[in-house]
Amino acid sequence: LFAGSAAEFGDEIPNPERAAYIRSLSEAIDDAALRENYAQFATYIETEPSVQDQVAGTDAAVQSLLDDYNAGTLTGNRVFTLLATAQQQPERLTDLGADPEAVISGITRLPEIVDQVDNPRLLYALSVRARREGDTARANELFQRAIDNAESNAQRADFYYSAGQYDRALQVFPSHGPSLYRRAGLIAQSVGRPTSLRGRFAYWCLADIYRNVAAQTSGQIASNARTTASRFERAGPSRDQYFLEGFSPGQSVSASLGAYGSCTTRVR
Structure with a gap:
C-alpha cells in the first residue's frame, strides 16, 4: 500500500492527500521504528517549501535583487530569494546580464548564509x-548542518544518498527506494559474471534482492527492480544444468555475493 501511494496520489511535494494516507497506514504498523519512519515521511511530503526555497516572482524583482546585491545592500530574506532564484532558475539571471555562478559564490559568503541559514x-x-x-x-560542516536540520529521516536519507552514502541512508530510513536500488546494483557488481553452476546461484539471490526492493518502493524504481529481478531469474542455471548436479526445484542453496558475503536462496 505504501509502495502504491505514489501512483495513487502522485509524488509531488507538498502532497497532503498522500501524507494523510501514509499516516493512516503508519497507525496500523506494529513495528515502532517503521511506524515512526512512515509518520516522518508523511510530515516531509506535506510540508510547504521554506521561505529560503522561494524564487523571485518577476524579472523586475530579480533585477531589484541583483541591484541590491551589486550595491552591497542585499539583506534578510532577499538574500535567500536571490540565491534560490540563481540556483533553481539561473537562466533568469543570465537574461539580465548576470553570472549566476558568480552570484551564488558571492551570496554563500554573506552573513545570512554563513550564520543564519537553517533550510x-x-x-x-x-x-x-x-x-x-x-x-x-566547509563542505562537511554544511552537510552536517543539513543533516541536523533535516525535516525527517526521509530527507536525511535523500541527502546521504546524494552524497553516495547508501548504507547510511538506509540506516536512517530503511525503505529509501533510491538507496535500496543502488545498493542492489552494487551487490550485483560484486557478484560479477560467474560461470560455474554454483556461482550462478547468486543470480537467483540477486533476483530475490531486487524483488525485495520492488516490494518496498514504488513508481519507476519498483518497475525497474521488477524488470531486473526477472533478468537475473533467467540468468540462473537451467533445469537441465542443475538436475545433472543433483539439485531440484525448491531446494535451498547458498551462493557468494562477493564483497557482500553470501546468500541463501532456492532453486528455481
Missing part, C-alpha cells in the same frame, strides 16, 4: 558547492 535543502546545496570549490572542511 536543509539550501544547506545541502551549499555543501555540494563548497566541495566542488575544494573547501572540504
